[in-house]
Amino acid sequence: MRVVVCLKQVIDPLTPASTLALDKNEKKIRVGIAAPPVINGFDEQGLEAALRLREANKEIEIVCLAVGERFNNDVMKRSLALGADQLVLVQDPSLDTWDPYPIAAALAAAIRNIGGADLILCGRQGSDWDNALTPFILADLLALPLLSLAKRVSIADGKRVEIERVLTDGSMTMAADLPALVTVTSELGALRMPSVSARLQAARKQPRNIAWTELGAAAATLLAPEVIDLAIPVNGRNCTFIEAADGPSAGAQLAETLLQAGAIRLGGEC
Amino acid sequence: MAGILIVAEVDAGELRPEFWELATVAKALSAAVPGGIRVAVIGANLAAAVRQAAACGADMLHVIEDDRLAVPWPEAHAAALIQLCGELAPQLVIAPRTILGAEMAARLAVRCRWQLVQDVTQIEVTADGGLTATRPVSGGAVAATVRAGPGPWVVVPRPRAFAPAAASASVTSASPVRHTFVPPPLATACGERQRVAVEGISIDRAKTVIAGGGGLGGPEPFTLLREIADLVGGAVGASRVAVDSGWVQSALQVGLTGTTIAPDLYLAVGISGAIQHLVGCSSSQVIVAVNSDADAPIFGIANYGVVGDWKEVMPAFRDKLAGHRV
Numbered sequence: 001m002r003v004v005v006c007l008k009q010v011i012d013p014l015t016p017a018s019t020l021a022l023d024k025n026e027k028k029i030r031v032g033i034a035a036p037p038v039i040n041g042f043d044e045q046g047l048e049a050a051l052r053l054r055e056a057n058k059e060i061e062i063v064c065l066a067v068g069e070r071f072n073n074d075v076m077k078r079s080l081a082l083g084a085d086q087l088v089l090v091q092d093p094s095l096d097t098w099d100p101y102p103i104a105a106a107l108a109a110a111i112r113n114i115g116g117a118d119l120i121l122c123g124r125q126g127s128d129w130d131n132a133l134t135p136f137i138l139a140d141l142l143a144l145p146l147l148s149l150a151k152r153v154s155i156a157d158g159k160r161v162e163i164e165r166v167l168t169d170g171s172m173t174m175a176a177d178l179p180a181l182v183t184v185t186s187e188l189g190a191l192r193m194p195s196v197s198a199r200l201q202a203a204r205k206q207p208r209n210i211a212w213t214e215l216g217a218a219a220a221t222l223l224a225p226e227v228i229d230l231a232i233p234v235n236g237r238n239c240t241f242i243e244a245a246d247g248p249s250a251g252a253q254l255a256e257t258l259l260q261a262g263a264i265r266l267g268g269e270c
Numbered sequence: 271m272a273g274i275l276i277v278a279e280v281d282a283g284e285l286r287p288e289f290w291e292l293a294t295v296a297k298a299l300s301a302a303v304p305g306g307i308r309v310a311v312i313g314a315n316l317a318a319a320v321r322q323a324a325a326c327g328a329d330m331l332h333v334i335e336d337d338r339l340a341v342p343w344p345e346a347h348a349a350a351l352i353q354l355c356g357e358l359a360p361q362l363v364i365a366p367r368t369i370l371g372a373e374m375a376a377r378l379a380v381r382c383r384w385q386l387v388q389d390v391t392q393i394e395v396t397a398d399g400g401l402t403a404t405r406p407v408s409g410g411a412v413a414a415t416v417r418a419g420p421g422p423w424v425v426v427p428r429p430r431a432f433a434p435a436a437a438s439a440s441v442t443s444a445s446p447v448r449h450t451f452v453p454p455p456l457a458t459a460c461g462e463r464q465r466v467a468v469e470g471i472s473i474d475r476a477k478t479v480i481a482g483g484g485g486l487g488g489p490e491p492f493t494l495l496r497e498i499a500d501l502v503g504g505a506v507g508a509s510r511v512a513v514d515s516g517w518v519q520s521a522l523q524v525g526l527t528g529t530t531i532a533p534d535l536y537l538a539v540g541i542s543g544a545i546q547h548l549v550g551c552s553s554s555q556v557i558v559a560v561n562s563d564a565d566a567p568i569f570g571i572a573n574y575g576v577v578g579d580w581k582e583v584m585p586a587f588r589d590k591l592a593g594h595r596v
Contacts, residue, residue, distance in 0.1 A: 013409055013545060020411055029412055127546065128408050130526060131388055132372065136380045145457030148344060148373060162461075167342060168369060168529070169468060169521055173461030174343075180457075186514050186527065225387050225403070225416035233406075233413045237557070239575045247582020254558070254576050254583070255590035263535045263556045264478070264502055266594055 001059060001158060003050045004117040006107055006138070007066040007079065008040040013127045020232070027227040028096070029128075037072050039079070042123025044191040046184045049121055049153045051083055051192065057155065061085050063114060067106040069096030073207065081194035081202035088114060092212035098129060099224040104137035109215035111142065119161055120181040124149055135183045145176035151187035271422050273305025275332075275360035277351060278323045279371050280313040281342075285322040287475070288366035290434030293326040295364055295393065295427050297435060302395035303362050308332055311446070312350045314340035320446055325437035331446035332358065338451065342370045343460040348377035349453035355382065357449065363424045375424050385418040391431040401425075409526055410549030429530040430553050468521045470496065471505040478504030478535045479554075481524055483547075484511035485540020485561060485580065492518055494584055495539060501591045507531070509541045525550035539580050543568030560584065 011020075011031055021030045031037075039047075047064065054060040064079040067090040080087050090106050097103065111117050120142075125132035132148075139146035150163035151171065155178070162175045166185050194202070242257065244250035258264040274296045279286040296307045306329035311320050316335045324331060334350045351374050355363065365375040367389065379386035385401075387393070391413075392404040401418040405428065473479050480495045480502075492506060499506045507529075508522040524531055526546040536554035541547060543559070543566055551557065552571050559572040560583050569575045576583050 011408065020408070022412065029408060124527070130407075130409070131386075133376055133380070133386065133388075136376045140380045145345075147458055149369065166369075166520065167463070170463065170465040172341065172463040174458055175461065176458045186510060187520060190514070222419060223383055223385060225385055225401075225418040227414050228402070228417045229415035230407070231413050231415075232411070235552070235571055237571055237573055239559075239569050239572045241569075242574065242576045247578045248586035250576045250578050251583035251586030251588075252590040254560075254574065255587045255594075257574060258535070258556075258558065259591075259594060261556070263558075264591070266502060266591060 001057070001118045001155075002061045002063060002116070003053060003119045003121060004111055005043070005047045005050050005062060005064045005079070005084070006120065006122045006135075007043045007047070007064050007076065008123070008126050009037045009066060009068050009071055009075065010040045010126060010128045012036070012038045013041070022230045022232065024230065027230055029230065037075055039075060040123050040126050042125060042127070042184060042186060044123070045186060045188045046121035046123050047079055047082060047084065048191045049150070049182075049184050049188055053153065053155060054083070057158075063088060063117070065107060065110055066090070067095050067103055067110065069093055076207060077202050077205070078194065080205045080207075081199045082192065083198070087205075087207040088210060089207045090210050090212055090215065094212065098227050099221060100131060100134040100137055101221040101223050104134050104141060106212065106215060107134070107138050108141040110210055113210060113215060116179070118178045119155070120144070120179075121153070122181065122183045124183045124185045132183070135181055139181040142181070145180045146183070147174050147176055147180065148183045149185045150182050151185055153182055153184070153188075271359050271361045273358070273360050274300060274303050274307045274362045274364065275355065275358060276307065276309045276326075276328065277363065277365040277371060277374060278309050278311045278319065279366050279368055280311060280316060280319040283315045283318050285319040286366065286368065287434070288368060288371070288429060289323065290326070290437075291427060291429070291432045292364045292366060293435035294432040295425065299362065299393065299395055305361060306330065308358060308360070310334070310351060310354050312339055312347055312354075324446075326435060327438035330444055333446045333448050334451050335448065336451035338453075341460050341463050343458070344370060344373040344377065345456050345458045346453060346460075348374045348381075349456065350451055351378050352381055353452065354449060361422050363422070365424065365426050367426045367429055372426055375426050379424040382422070384422045384424050386424045386426070387416060387418055388426045389428045390425055391428045393425065393427075406549055409545035410552065411545050430532045466519055466521065468519070469506075470499065471503075473505045473507045473522060473524060473529055473531055476505035477533050478502045478537070479507045479524070479531055479533045480504055480537045480539065481507030481509065481541060481551075482512055482539050483509035483541030484515070485542070486512065486517070489517035491580070494588065498537075498584070498588050498591065501588065504533075504535070509547050510544070538568050538572075539584060541568055542566040543571070
């Protein structure tokens with residue numbers, strides 16, 4: 001059984017906003033200093049879900065797949081150190097786009113190219129655009145059932161995927177026949193750390209590159225909105241720091257300040 | 271293709287409050303998108319919600335009521351919406367950015383290949399028949415202006431970005447049009463739903479929210495936050511770190527993948543302020559941060575700050591408020 005985990009390389013969401021630079025011509029966000037990119041956190045949790053599935057069934061083959069403009073190999077190869085059997089990369093300048101349709105088309109073509117998948121795992125959304133759209137397009141292109149927001153994923157009899165889906169006020173169980181696509185949410189838990197020896201072994205492994213032209217995939221569509229401007233929002237707030245001799249006095253002074261400013265009304269209604 | 275269709279989400283028989291923000295967007299765009307405003311009410315046990323939605327002043331209500339829609343089953347709810355869109359052919363669909371609403375919007379847009387404009391904070395229809403919108407990117411660090419072509423469009427407004435419309439005295443006079451749910455074969459199946467009762471007041475509508483994050487180090491300190499919340503009649507919230515660590519239930523999460531809130535007072539304790547958290551609380555009237563790291567990004571959006579150890583600051587804060595109360 002083959003599980004494909006889709007990975008997106010993104011700007012580290014912990015990069016301070018002050019170091020982001022906007023390329024106004026290209027309509028792209030760049031990192032001003034040399035901060036390495038990361039794998040989208042929700043996608044990492046997809047890999048964690050795949051690793052847990054393989055703990056239950058050793059026959060599972062895990063293929064990590066990423067499409068994008070250009071990859072940082074060290075960042076992407078972390079998936080190999082964690083036990084992915086294969087890392088497949090599709091790199092092409094035309095894949096540096098905000099349009100999820102060509103991205104999903106490239107993912108679908110690459111999955112067909114490697115012989116298909118029984119289960120596809122994606123993060124619930126990218127931490128950059130937060131559209132949560134690529135998995136839906138991918139499932140549509142491959143005509144697969146899609147289950148979203150899984151915090152637990154299991155496979156029954158090798159034929160059916162079952163998930164626990166997160167809701168705002170609880171959860172629900174859902175299921176679909178394989179092949180299927182599942183999106184994973186952060187409540188599933190963080191990706192495990194690779195061991196030092198696994199990292200050293202992975203350093204010698206190489207990703208498999210598939211050329212975009214080899215996949216014969218389509219160009220950009222007119223289906224996604226076009227980005228016409230980017231700006232850093234200005235925040236008009238100025239922080240007044242409470243200065244006090246020690247923590248307890250600062251706490252008391254803060255309470256006093258908020259009461260006087262009318263920000264706290266004791267016994268007020270909610 | 272004409273007119274606007276608002277997706278009204280119903281939870282446990284009640285219209286979800288985001289509906290009134292969508293009504294504001296619909297009214298603002300109704301002159302530029304002629305054809306009237308219609309409301310799609312999809313679910314089961316809809317009598318009360320249909321009555322509530324009628325007060326938005328829409329021209330017509332369209333109802334799909336079916337037992338299969340009693341649970342938030344995304345594929346089934348999306349099928350109902352896709353069916354209605356096939357029958358009504360709207361130019362613009364407006365859906366709420368909730369767990370269910372956002373997925374219905376995505377499934378509709380992908381299936382029909384309509385343009386999806388998500389997380390919108392400002393929107394206008396331009397003279398050339400296109401649509402221009404502003405939305406946050408990279409968790410709110412950047413604001414993008416995006417442009418969609420001639421439509422049809424599926425628009426998902428950012429929660430709290432638009433003021434809720436007031437219920438109108440002149441309720442929709444025409445009786446709701448009922449549509450029989452005729453879905454295509456559904457490829458997913460739905461099992462049991464478990465609701466977790468939210469402790470205390472929900473962060474969603476509270477006027478004061480006291481939230482804790484990774485700096486608290488565990489679940490126990492949330493008891494102290496709860497005491498403070500009780501003193502001021504507020505709610506307890508949390509950052510994603512605290513939720514993912516299992517310290518508190520996910521209903522408490524403030525941020526991009528949690529709830530976007532806009533209380534009168536937001537007090538962040540031990541929350542450094544990752545950008546995805548800031549976007550969930552930055553519309554609060556007054557923001558107060560307590561953090562041991564003077565460089566924490568949360569201070570960048572705070573009105574008041576204390577650089578210090580919450581273990582020293584917060585008990586004294588609670589005691590001072592308790593002392594005032596008696």
